[in-house]
Amino acid sequence: EVRRKYKLGNEVELRQDEDVLDTWFSSGLWTFSTLGWPEQTDFLKTFHPTDVLVTGFDIIFFWVARMIMLSTHLTGQIPFKTVYVHGLVRDGQGQKMSKSKGNVLDPLDIVDGITLDELLEKRTSGMMQPKLAEKIAKQTRAEFPEGIASYGTDALRFTFCSLASTGRDIKFDMGRVEGYRNFCNKLWNAANFVFENTEGKDTGVDDAPVEFSSVDRWIISALQRTEAEVTRQLENFRFDLAAQALYEFVWDEYCAWYLELIKPLLWDESASAERQRGTRRTLVRVLETALRLAHPFMPFITEEIWQRVAPLAGKSGPTLMLQPWPEYNPERLDEAAEGDIEWVKAFMLGVRQIRGEMNISMAKRIDVLLGNATASDQRRLAENEPLLRKLAKLESVRVLAAGEEAPLCATALVGDLQVLVPMAGLIDKDAELARLDKEIGRLDGEVKRVGGKLANAGFVDKAPAEVIDKERAKLAEAEQAKANLLAQRERIASL
Template identity: 90%
Template sequence: MDRFDARKAIVAEFEAMSLLEKIDDHALKVPRGDRSGTVIEPWLTDQWYVSTKPLAEKAIAAVESGEIQFVPKQYENMYFSWMRDIQDWCISRQLWWGHRIPAWYDEAGNVYVGRDESEVRKKYDIRNDESLRQDEDVLDTWFSSGLWTFSTLGWPQQTEFLKTFHPTDVLVTGFDIIFFWVARMIMLSTHLTGQIPFKTVYVHGLVRDGQGQKMSKSKGNVLDPLDIVDGITLDELLDKRTSGMMQPKLAEKIAKQTRAEFPEGIASYGTDALRFTFCSLASTGRDIKFDMGRVEGYRNFCNKLWNAANFVFENTEDKDTGANDEPVELSSVDRWIISALQRTEAEVTRQLEAFRFDLAAQALYEFIWDEYCAWYLELVKPLLWDESASVERQRGTRRTLVRVLETTLRLAHPFMPFITEEIWQRVAPLAGKSGPTLMLQPWPEFNPERLDEAAEGDIEWVKAFMLGIRQIRGEMNISMARRIDVVLGNVSALDQRRLDENEPLLKKLAKLESVRILAAGEEAPLSAIALVGDMQVLVPMAGLIDKDAELARLDKEIGRLDGEVKRVGGKLGNAAFVDKAPAEVIDKERAKLAEAEQARARLLEQRERIATL
């Protein structure tokens, strides 16, 4: 009989026997299964339990003594709070899958435990004609997975795998299963093998969607990594997110959200871009708010590395790269990038050892994009194309190009393995390296003897000089194609040396017509000024720009910014808007206002300078 029909029958029986005094309505919460919606009833049954307090004592001691370390360390507190208030553990489950409970019952209900039925009969002297029935329950998934570190290596036999790999070094996991999995592995390993299962527990954050929500199929916000790697159309994505749902009524809402977030589906970004994204977001212990824009940015980073490699190949293949250590002459530019690479090697290694994958990725990104690609490849072009340069000088530059690239690929390989392997196969012979794969190459090691602070100082001076010129061109709207005269003031002996050594390079890359130093007592012409340390870089303005046209352009832009400041300022001054708008909207408007005010101030200052010409 159905339980609900049985309840009605019992009430009817009470009425028939005149035992029912009254029927009242009671408001109560009825628990229901989240998938089936079925009413859940309390039901007392026999279950298997593990007494965990004795197991927990060893597991607590292993962390307190430092044998096992948590990274970040604060998660030890979560671990201890669970373990010091631990309750007996119910390990039996009524499911169709899992490790079946190794217990058998006879006709009288007696229980026998063993590895299999034959062992039970032998151990307890049970005749073959006596019926035994195995318990139908299975072990809790966390109990089975708690055995993982040693059961997969051949335990209880003392196999070579077990001796070699147990305990292992690092467990990588999320904070939400520290008790369910990590603690159980430590308890079961210390109890059954006498060893800790691992030495370090690295706790990463959870990957959440773009709005910070936990990803789940019921919410329809799950992102399949393969869809980001290979791409997926909108129709395919909608079908994937709304089919086979436990709650079909949510399908329309999920479809609407998906169309809004991915109107064109998801583009193909590749494995390396996705891997680098996750590394760059992996700040210790914090949840990751996933942003597809970051993946797109790191796909561009992969393309940047690919294009840089092509530039290197165009200028080094079929040429002398000093692969056999022939004599070379290294320019200050070459010595600078070698020194910068040493610092990057040290920083990436240091951050990886500290499990700061985000900072390691940042150091690598900054070196490849900001130093190697943005500066070094530009600075060596005049050296590569200088027909008057010595053989040793050109060989030195080509050797530096390929060796720095090859070492950088080894540093980047754990983050972006596919593109680095592809490039390495081509650059290795040029750099004098051999081997079947980049994976088997040694990790780059920091060499303090290759640091060159003098070269670093010289090239930072060159970079500051060129950035100053670029800033003046941008502010004064001077075409990059137009060659300009530069006058230098307050020049020290060090500035003079650096100018003498790098003047041809500066003239070529900064498009300078001439560079001269103000004579003693000479009055500086009316100029736009940039500072390189204490040295003044002056670009005389007379005859360089159309004064009236530039003033008109600036007046128009200042007028536009006046309107923007008034509009945004008025919005923020409106109490009704400030009281009702979300905090993030208000912050965005305040940022807009500050940006407009700063831009307006810069243009007013620029207008004042040009008006005096």
């Protein structure tokens, strides 16, 4: 082939360099040569074949196939049972990271942080093409004007797990790392709240009787579903979906709702000892279980918190790493409690929606009427009225009698249930209409400006597609916001 390609005659001697070992042949031996093969060592017997290989799709043929072929031929064993193929990590513009492009991100710089000057030095020194240094420096200053902040290991690990969709290249976004650093902070702050309300108090580690509220039963039930989902997705190598399930439980259910819903009970001096003990026990045990679920994703912060929460939850041991993985228990599911608390959440969100739309301060207590209430709605109201009064800042709440007409009200729906807030005396109608008119005018100007730009053939023909898409999205958002405010103005004008 060489002779044909280069038109060489037989008089030219060709020989292979004796000093070169093919890289892929060498690495193809890796699964067994590193364990002492051809000797039948204890390491080889214990660790070959292994279970899972993790690799990028770009070297399946070069490496994975060769490991399978060489191991099968030389040992008679397939070297691994499962190959997990992930995408490549690319920069924020979707370009493959390379030193020549100056777009490489060192994970340690994201963990520890790096100044702009240090980053410039790192990206432009020792280049094979020094003439590109100025261009790379300009791009770096534009992308990281203040260098890179310190985000910590856990935030970076969680980011990569959340981005690990099957086979897809990962366009790395520093904003995602910042978001998951906020998640770490949320977990830390939630743990501090737990410690403030449980340390030095009875958390039900002995055999004293406990009573669980519907809020406690709901979060325990939600935890079971989260345990099942995280485990299922990890077993299927869907680290992104496992991370999403964990994130939604910790942030949306435990932190955003459970910690708020239990405050009235924890701080109610008239509550029974059994009920408060049940809530404190749930508070620490759900947190401890969530830490075990989160440990593979974010090992450092979970270990730190677990060391302090473990004794409160009746757990012992030197480290979280040696604790058993949480197991789904269907007997702890409570669909009735889930339904009741979802109703409470929807009720409170409806009241918040009205407050937001009508610009009613949270400091002002309001009256609420319920229309079209079923027997189930009335039961849920009776069981949760003290909680709703406290957290939704209600002056009163009652069900409209049959045939009773409601006054002029702002309305939100919880299924078929009408949550009605009488407007009399709550807002300065003229001032609110003036405020809305001003905001509608601003949005109208934005719609005309962006719409005019998109109607300009010169702009549409010359602008990049992503710029045009961004302008169209901006126009749609302004039009929707304007429509919402016009509907709100109409409701207030009718009061």
